[in-house]
Amino acid sequence: MRRLFDTLIAAYGPQHWWPAHSVEEMMIGAILVQNTSWQQVAQVIARLKQEQLLAMAPLRQLPAAAWWQRLRPVGFFRVKQQRLKALADFMAAYDDQTEALFQLDTLSLRQQLLAVPGIGKETADAILCYGAHRPLFVVDAYAKRLFSRLGWCTTASDYDSIQQLVHRALPADPDLLGELHALIVEHGKNHCRKQPVCIGCPLLFCPAYER
Template structure:
């Protein structure tokens, strides 16, 4: 673990570039949950096509999806890739959530610890998906760690190459507190930075955080 003070600097630099992004792009809490499953191993543009298809058929809700046969759902979400697997996961999670909590609003009233225990036992809900649901659908103060977070934090020197997810999250909470809006915006800005500049082969010249980035300082422009 190194240079953890940089989290605040990175947040400030990114905020200056991107501002408040109001991510996750969704009209309802149900839509967020649906999106977290659809976005696994695919691009967001493909997810948007699926969401549009679901809305056209008036089934973009957990209650509607829970009553479907996965075989009915699969062709509707085809553009997301792995659509047979995802259709089953979507039907399962929709059924399990609606059976237990009825609505996302009622679910959001529960404490984070209970929700984590509930979500992590649902097949197809990994750590990133669970944290995305907690943060964006249920509005809990949870930071989502994804591949962009790990790449950017490692290159800037905030963390090491193999820092565990729990340690990364702890470091973020230590430096930024438990302001849900700030945590959500940091994650969103890191996604944008990862797509715009901190790619597998980085484009450092116009990167907003290059002034505090170990990779740029060491490798040069």
């Protein structure tokens, strides 16, 4: 795992995630990016920022229909509006103060986030790692695909077992775990795609590379 990290960072450099100017923006982005690419999300975030709507209060106050057109570029816009509203309702209990929410210990915080409709393990751990700076590795489709090709898990492995694989191998360092996730995404876009582009792949230790 350490060799994977060292190789990827040498190949792609630091990724500077999460690309957000505030924790609130990061949390909203984590929901918007579900099942879509960051390009679409960045476009929507820029517009919301321009309209001064990138905050929890407007998500509660504006009617759903007012959001649909704005969220359309990220896909599943009705579902995502409901999820953002659920997140904003949840944050109301903390006066929209992420500092207050992040007073909770990691386990309680994770449980609370997972209880919000539309927040699954991947989104919760992204908020925990990049927003609350907790040492949790975010497992996504890119990580699962890469690790299974490296022979470290199977395509049937579940979220928790893949996460444990990383947590056992690396120090509990949010910066390190966050960087690894970002690097795996970058690698998944450049080389380890659904149809892998193994020529030029920096991971010379991958069994598929030799083939």
